Amino acid sequence: MNDRPAVTLHGEHLLPRDTDVDALVRAEHGDPFSILGPHPDGDGLMIRAFLPNALGVEVLERSSGRTLASMEQGQVPGLFFTRLTHPQPYLLSIRWPGGVHVTEDPYSFGPQLGEMDLYLFAEGNHRELARVFGAQVVEVEGVQGVRFAVWAPNARRVSVVGSFNDWDGRRHPMRLRFPSGVWEIFIPRLQPGDAYKYEILGPHGILPLKADPMALATEHPPGTASIVARPLDYQWRDDLWLRERAARQAVNAPLSIYEVHAGSWQREGGENGPIYNWHELAERLIPYVKEMGFTHIELMPIMEHPFGGSWGYQLLSQFAPSARYGSAHDFAAFVDACHGAGIGVILDWVPAHFPTDAHGLGEFDGTALYEYAHPFEGFHQDWDTYIYNLGRTEVHGFMLASALHWLRDFHVDGLRVDAVASMLYRDYSRQEGEWIPNRHGGRENLEAIEFLQHLNEVVTAEVEGALVIAEESTAFPGVSRPVADGGLGFAYKWNMGWMHDSLKYIQEDPIHRSYHHDKMTFSMVYAYSEHFVLPISHDEVVHGKGSLIGKMPGDRWQKFANLRAYLSFMWTHPGKKLLFMGSEFAQWREWHHDRELDWHLLNEPEHKGVHDLLRDLNRLYREEPALHELDSDPAGFQWLIGDDRANSTFAWLRKSSSGDPLLVVANFTPVVRGGYRVGVPITGRWREIFNSDAACYRGSNNGNGGGILAEQVEQHGQPLSVSLTVPPLGVVILRPEG
Template identity: 75%
Template sequence: MSDRPAISLPGVGLLPDDSAVEALIRAEHGDPFSILGPHPDRDGLIIRAYLPNALGVDVLERDTGNRICAMDQAQAPGLYFCRLDIAQPYLLHIRWATGEQITEDPYSYGELLGEMDLYLFAEGNHRDLGRCLGAQVVTLGDVEGVRFAVWAPNARRVSVVGAFNGWDGRRHPMRLRHPSGVWEIFIPRLQPGEPYKFELLGQDGVLPLKADPMALSTETPPSTASIVAAPLRHDWQDREWMEQRGQRQAVSAPLSIYELHAASWRREGGDEGRLYNWRELAERLIPYVQEMGFTHIELLPIMEHPFGGSWGYQPLSQFAPSGRFGTPQDFAAFVDACHGAGIGVILDWVPAHFPTDPHGLARFDGTALYEYENPLEGFHQDWETYIYNLGRTEVHGFMIASALHWLKDFHIDALRVDAVASMLYRDYSRKQGEWVPNRFGGRENLEAIDFLRHLNDVVNVEAPGALVIAEESTAWPGVSKPTSEGGLGFDYKWNMGWMHDSLKYIEEDSINRRYHHDKLTFGLLYAFSERFVLPISHDEVVHGKRSLIDKMPGDRWQKFANLRAYLSFMWTHPGKKLLFMGCEFGQWREWSHDRELDWYLTKYADHQGVQRLVSDLNRLYREQPALHERDCDAEGFQWLIGDDSGNSVYAWLRWSLAGEPLLVVANFTPVPRHGYRIGVPRGGNWQELFNSDAECYAGSNLGNSGTILAESIDSHGEKQSLSLNLPPLGVLILRPA
């Protein structure tokens, strides 16, 4: 074994000056690479390493592992140095009280991130940040390890800490890349699975340890560390789905969405039992969704969030699936399994705001980095969260990259963008004097508008066939119009007006509905001004609003009949469909995120009836072109009866692209209507396809015996008409036989 002596006597440049050493010891040095690691010295090499609590350090030959020399201690305990007379690759052999470690020197590596990466990040156009910043498992030369990179332009010093260095911020201070504000370091031989955080020295002192904004995996709450994730290497089997996705999700295709909260759909052992991981959930959820006939599932946000009671709407890790349900690989397998079963996957995604947890994005480097500095711009009073400063290019690009991460890396089929209204208006939920106008003196948030348009344009290019859906509750014009036409560029907008009006109507006692008849007709005045999704979402069955079945008036029989009629009205109304879990079988209790749905109810006939009705509605919606092809086209809808408030009866036609009609008739009173005449555009027999009052749905089974012959009697502007029996609190669907 070679044992060349190190030159241990201080010489010119051999040791750093005392002030630099003091700064290093106090973990205040902003450029540790200027002191540590290898530094050329004539023909040799000066090596310095700061390893607090090390018992001793040797330098080994990189190729052979032979010992070159022992390092001496410099001015302070833990600071080691030596000089090699020949510059050569080397290893550090470190002796700790807990054992020995052989590793490459992290400070022997040059700059890590390319200039183009840094340029695109600063410009807000880096579309693959999930593989750039954060913790990346990489191989440099022939050395495996982890490259850490984090944006903290106003920090005086940033270190990566974890169990691998005793959570000691003095061990791995990082290199600052000017002018981007990104700090970086490569830690050799570190493996996936290691928890880590960043320790930052702000202008006013050391900040709370921060989780990685770009983390690809996290500890399970209440633990808050990020985890070094292995590269996602799922063997995708959904090529056929991805190739056909654009056609499956075209505006003329059926879109029926089952919205669910992964932690409370089902649990092992029932009610408050263990959460299923993604693979276990897939085994149970996918057959159910297939049986119910939904085309898509929509997951409440599954990005890591510290507080389960936020339902995911206060996420801190915009690139990491929650550790509550397994690994990123598990989530990829879940999406793949859904696609294999012909089910699309939609994620709720939150670019509007983030929580104030000290380990998160809040004042990340000691300054308002991700949020606005002014609380009149940067703090949501309703949710007590911070608002993303989307006018800052790095934040703008961070969120664009997050969207693409889910769409491209996890094959997600659509993003439903939460709280768009709060993003569009600077005075959202604020009183006069509590908001800051834009540069023109207006209330519009121009930076957020630019972001949303950019988001939708980028998704169209980078994830063809994927959808972006807006939860937007105001009358903002052109939400689903192309950006080239001055719109925001979304594919769909949630129709919150329809939801509020129709629920208000159905909650009225049937005897009073005649006075609220316009609640069901008004929505058709604007139904085709946007591409709409009709949402009965989680927000409508919590916080004292009561469950959907419990909103219904009347005795038990009438409640179920009303629910069946309401869902039938929804499925036959223009617009795509969304229904929150539990509504499909009439759960009585309000939804709680802390327990599973009340599945025991599905043993009872009336609950089974609602469940079968939803399944049949989904089947008809998929099979009958008139119910989906022209959901967003005014030519696909025709009123026949919209003014019979005295009987609370409505009738309309839905038209397919081929000109084939479906007749829908709704009676929203518990009074049967016999011989009710309705004009139709075709003669001959009409077939009763569906009756929400059928016995199989636990109804009274009043109907029209399958087929009805049209008569040559003028009615409602048509030359032919049908004399129908309208069931109580029932909806009929008929077509020419």
């Protein structure tokens, strides 16, 4: 279409130039508000609307619904215009082939986001993005509707598309707020539940429809659209929990975490049945966790993710709970129910990488926006995912706001940050020549380190008592040291070294364990270098690694005895505890995300024995300060026997700041150790308060008859000692009776 002077009507310029019309028709106009909607025209008002496929449009008085004018067709079908004699609020009555739709004109509303919102976003420090960006149900000038805002600085045009406009990108092109790169529009009368995406014209052409990075709700997979969410108006009842949370989650408190994949813990009707929603899980999971004595549930990522087989770790919606389990309101009710039962909730959270699905964040506006541009920085070869560019202030702020969204809006008690090691090092899992050094020539990812430090400082300052836990597998120093002291500022770090060493040891045939004795003692060399969680997580029971019981050597009896001894060792070792679901009752099969756990095994005595043992270990762990109070203090642990390699036997004291110590003795051979002398510091009778070989756990019931008297025989640097029967593949715990 050739450019020409604007067409005039009654001496007034009502029609846009042909170049503008051509851009509207081709959905390439970068500033639709300059053409569409109301524009002053002398004493009157010029109104234009582009409504492809509409049969006709009338302008109505907003207050009364009286017809003010019929709009005429412009240069092309779908372009309508008219002039009112004076400015006033109006409605558009649009005749479509399927009926009449009356609505306010989206292009009659001014800019929506405040300058401070845009400034804080660009700075990377907007803490409330979940309440500002994305699709927000709002009222503007007395009109109910939805405000959309999305960051796409390199786009030539962005439109909201959905069922409300037949997914036609010509209908609702957005306004660009320069220089922030944020596009926005208020669409009147849209309702919660409406599906939408963004149609983006990038520098090199139209892109696949994109889901909203800030969506608060999504379609149920395999659907990929975002959903306009109703504002979260949940009435919380957990004030007491929140007041007590800092003390409950302090470093001197017991922390015993049950790691759960929500879709496969239990299913309706059995193994392959439908998954439970949050309400159904609350009815079943919470009483179970409470009965078992865990203090916390850790949920594998419940943010929306396209592929269920990623277990949630390849997620695209950093702000939306997965529709698989229900609404945001449903999830809030689940968290509230946990708190009502005295159980904390930790979420796995993934700021390291995101999947390459076409509707996702990758090349969101036609350029590398959320990810690094260079594949040596921006692509994970192992996981086939993109890496967040946390050095970009807007991405930094996006992820910070996501963390705060879960912690503040959903009252979540902690975040377990996934794959921290991959964030810290630019050469993570890369060969020489496949990574780009930082500005100092080093391998550390300085931008990611700065983000993690900022995250932990903000959470500490703004969410009282909340935990941020690092899954970090390297020797990076100071992961749980305060930022002010040069650390990363995490509350805890997963002790991956302890996990690898102890599992390596327990998988050895007992006859060979004497050659691997140091695997069980080495962790105490560095036990106080960080605040640690001891993790036996889902990672240890997938990808052909088999189940925890499946790792144990020996015949059936020895396998169960080994597992009971291993769990007892773990629960008496310094460090908070984490155990993946199914391990507490010795599931044989490797975990699979598409089927429920093998609950029928609890009908078998050996499995019930492990189940009961773990319940009792959790009770002891919570009730005995010596087992948790000084987890991060060398004063809380003392080796008595750490070098009995020949007998594969260990003994140590656990201590608290006040009260009696506990004596722990572990025998990792299938031989009963009779008359095994161990030094003790206190006279009198030592009562056996736990025995992993007890008959109630389906052990051989070797032990010390409930207790034993200390004798005036010096041993292991102690003035007294006890002569014990240490059961085969067993752990006993004794406490002074006085």
